[in-house]
Amino acid sequence: MYLLLRNLKRLALPSSCRFISNYVSRMRHLFDLKENDEACRKALSSGSFLLFHSLSPLMQKTENKYTVPFVTASELYRILRKLGQKEKYLEESVLLGCTDSYLAQFALDLGIMEKAKAESLLQGTFVDLRKAFLLLDGKNAQMLSQAQALLRWHNTHLYCSKTGHPMQKNVSGSRRICSSNGTIYYPQMSPVIITLVSDGTRCLLARQEAFPSGMYSALAGFCDIGETVEQAVHREVAEEVGLEVSSSKYAASQHWPFPNSSLMIASHAMVQPGQIKITLNQFELEDARWFGAEELAEALRRERMPSKNEMGTIPFWIPPPWTIAHQLIKEWTQQKQLC
Numbered sequence: 001m002y003l004l005l006r007n008l009k010r011l012a013l014p015s016s017c018r019f020i021s022n023y024v025s026r027m028r029h030l031f032d033l034k035e036n037d038e039a040c041r042k043a044l045s046s047g048s049f050l051l052f053h054s055l056s057p058l059m060q061k062t063e064n065k066y067t068v069p070f071v072t073a074s075e076l077y078r079i080l081r082k083l084g085q086k087e088k089y090l091e092e093s094v095l096l097g098c099t100d101s102y103l104a105q106f107a108l109d110l111g112i113m114e115k116a117k118a119e120s121l122l123q124g125t126f127v128d129l130r131k132a133f134l135l136l137d138g139k140n141a142q143m144l145s146q147a148q149a150l151l152r153w154h155n156t157h158l159y160c161s162k163t164g165h166p167m168q169k170n171v172s173g174s175r176r177i178c179s180s181n182g183t184i185y186y187p188q189m190s191p192v193i194i195t196l197v198s199d200g201t202r203c204l205l206a207r208q209e210a211f212p213s214g215m216y217s218a219l220a221g222f223c224d225i226g227e228t229v230e231q232a233v234h235r236e237v238a239e240e241v242g243l244e245v246s247s248s249k250y251a252a253s254q255h256w257p258f259p260n261s262s263l264m265i266a267s268h269a270m271v272q273p274g275q276i277k278i279t280l281n282q283f284e285l286e287d288a289r290w291f292g293a294e295e296l297a298e299a300l301r302r303e304r305m306p307s308k309n310e311m312g313t314i315p316f317w318i319p320p321p322w323t324i325a326h327q328l329i330k331e332w333t334q335q336k337q338l339c
Ligand SMILES: NC(=O)C1=CN([C@@H]2O[C@H](COP(=O)(O)OP(=O)(O)OC[C@H]3O[C@@H](n4cnc5c(N)ncnc54)[C@H](OP(=O)(O)O)[C@@H]3O)[C@@H](O)[C@H]2O)C=CC1
Pocket: 190, 192, 194, 217, 218, 219, 220, 221, 222, 256, 258, 259, 260, 262, 284, 319, 323, 324, 325
């Protein structure tokens, strides 16, 4: 049945599939590109590309706004030639998605080429992803997150961990295959919980030493092997701030590219009544505090990260609006009807 559907789909896509929604036909088109190397190779020549250099994305600045450009295949061929590379280098790309009109979108790392020359030809700058994240809106950030995580995974999985032989990626980059015994490896993500702990009237935010100055966020941590999401929330809150969670409720999820590739699973959590004394795990956190709804509503009203001059004048700030931590804080504050 599945093969029949897949063959029907191949016959119909992309122009004549009016009987299914654009979303469904796009997802099936992408599935085909992942499975079929020839189709994906063909899509490369009409696709568009997000470019990276050593995992830093290309950004362009117009007036005060930063954008992440998609470069067309023909423009990229021209640039690769000027950088002394063959057109074949395009096959190092990884597939990200496709537009409403089925044009495939890829990411490519130009890390083996001269950075300054590439920046000059592309009229942009390769920016560290953590910095880029503070300058972008949600749609762009999500795309860069996916692209960098996939490029990084390929870059760090060159050899088979069973045989030690080199691995080849399929054209789309949805898998790598051992050249010796054919073992297939798929890109991996680590499940991470992120939870906004509340005592009913206030909620708990913390900061790690590595956070930008003044930024506070929800508690987060990697799930251990064998744990449920609920158990990971319970354990992380106990480990990091010494409190015991009495209940937690799933809120949403988000892909996060740091430190490698994480699936952030977000929840709201309540602590046991009367248990509000924080005992900080100083290996993990620099500070953790209870915040009231009024001060969070004010932090939510600040639309962007503070400039260097503003840093000292603002008591604290929270991650950008498109992050899942921001969403948790907003939901909690909205429940208190303060924003
Ligand atoms: N969006 C947001 O607002 C926030 C997002 N985050 C993200 O949440 C994730 C987890 O946060 P964090 O508080 O650091 O996690 P944890 O609280 O689990 O602490 C990190 C520690 O766990 C170890 N560790 C265990 N498993 C892994 C793994 N699979 N990958 C990497 N390290 C692992 C690390 O050890 P070692 O490094 O010593 O080897 C590190 O010391 C990160 O991806 C972080 O970027 C975190 C806070 C806020």
